[in-house]
Amino acid sequence: MRLTYPDSIRIIRLPCTGKVDVIHIMKAFQKGADGVYVVGCLEGECHFLTGNLRARKRVEYTKSLLDEIGIGGERLEMYNIAASDGPRFAEVAKEMHERIMALGPNPIRGALKRKKAA
Amino acid sequence: MIVAERKPIEEIMGFIRDCKRVLLVGCNECVTVCYAGGKKEVEILASALTMAFMKEGRELEVKEVTLERQCDHEYLEEIRKIIDEYDAVISLACGVGVQFLAEKYFRTPVFPGVNTLFMGVTEERGVWAERCQGCGQCILSQTAGICPVSRCAKRLLNGPCGGSTRGKCEINPELDCAWQLIIDRLKELGRLEDYETLIPIKDWSTERAGGPRKLVREDLQ
Numbered sequence: 001m002r003l004t005y006p007d008s009i010r011i012i013r014l015p016c017t018g019k020v021d022v023i024h025i026m027k028a029f030q031k032g033a034d035g036v037y038v039v040g041c042l043e044g045e046c047h048f049l050t051g052n053l054r055a056r057k058r059v060e061y062t063k064s065l066l067d068e069i070g071i072g073g074e075r076l077e078m079y080n081i082a083a084s085d086g087p088r089f090a091e092v093a094k095e096m097h098e099r100i101m102a103l104g105p106n107p108i109r110g111a112l113k114r115k116k117a118a
Numbered sequence: 119m120i121v122a123e124r125k126p127i128e129e130i131m132g133f134i135r136d137c138k139r140v141l142l143v144g145c146n147e148c149v150t151v152c153y154a155g156g157k158k159e160v161e162i163l164a165s166a167l168t169m170a171f172m173k174e175g176r177e178l179e180v181k182e183v184t185l186e187r188q189c190d191h192e193y194l195e196e197i198r199k200i201i202d203e204y205d206a207v208i209s210l211a212c213g214v215g216v217q218f219l220a221e222k223y224f225r226t227p228v229f230p231g232v233n234t235l236f237m238g239v240t241e242e243r244g245v246w247a248e249r250c251q252g253c254g255q256c257i258l259s260q261t262a263g264i265c266p267v268s269r270c271a272k273r274l275l276n277g278p279c280g281g282s283t284r285g286k287c288e289i290n291p292e293l294d295c296a297w298q299l300i301i302d303r304l305k306e307l308g309r310l311e312d313y314e315t316l317i318p319i320k321d322w323s324t325e326r327a328g329g330p331r332k333l334v335r336e337d338l339q
Binding site: 022023027065071110112115 | 127128158161162165166167168169170172173175177
């Protein structure tokens with residue numbers, strides 16, 4: 001297919017999105033990620049039955065937590081894409097990239113840079 | 119178990135506004151089971167507070183510790199060596215743990231990270247409900263194992279009241295009428311005649327009405 005997607009995206013592979021925990025997403029933001037999105041299998045298609053459904057609930061909870069601390073829940077999203085659906089994967093990557101570009105950098109980026117420099 | 123829920127981050131931030139180093143103490147017992155103050159929640163709160171401070175251009179050092187229990191001397195002793203290095207402690211234990219920690223470390227400010235709600239059960243994953251109010255005089259033997267003190271809005275000892283409709287309580291259509299539950303179970307047990315026996319006036323002095331309670335077992339002292 002030779003599809004391209006924005007090179008701002010780093011993929012972290014997991015056996016199932018059911019493995020994603022709130023703390024994993026929080027740590028990503030704490031380390032300076034501008035946005036995070038979790039891509040699971042289509043609903044009803046989870047090999048482990050409910051992994052992707054659980055992931056969505058955790059993502060929703062983390063969004064509220066990010067809102068609470070002023071990082072912004074809109075920097076986080078959950079998508080369900082079939083493993084064979086390359087075009088949709090590229091489309092979502094672009095969509096998320098554009099959303100984050102519009103939002104600007106993670107508000108703690110500045111503090112992280114200063115800390116590194118010190 | 120004792121059921122609790124995390125306080126809003128903003129409220130916790132308010133407690134530690136002037137702090138630079140904070141000790142975040144979780145508890146491995148009830149609050150772990152209800153996902154409010156175990157090791158995982160300590161990690162999440164530490165991360166959230168660190169980011170919230172960074173966003174304001176300030177730095178916060180958070181040390182994470184999760185103790186086996188916060189309602190026993192021996193486990194609270196585990197932080198004695200490090201506690202003086204911190205400006206304040208946030209305890210994610212229930213109100214009991216927070217108080218015992220504060221009592222033990224008199225000179226360190228101790229703040230609660232959770233709101234303690236009730237003694238209850240896990241009805242299903244993510245759903246907890248009250249089952250006991252610690253009234254100090256259990257009457258479950260007379261009420262088919264269903265407690266009207268904790269589950270009836272009016273704490274009626276001889277119910278139901280007129281507000282019971284189709285098995286539900288008048289204060290909330292989703293709330294089961296405790297007395298309906300009692301009658302249903304008595305029927306099932308073939309002990310409906312127990313319902314005819316009036317429960318005498320309860321001595322509420324063993325409940326909170328009699329002031330803070332204490333239990334002493336000399337055989338164990």
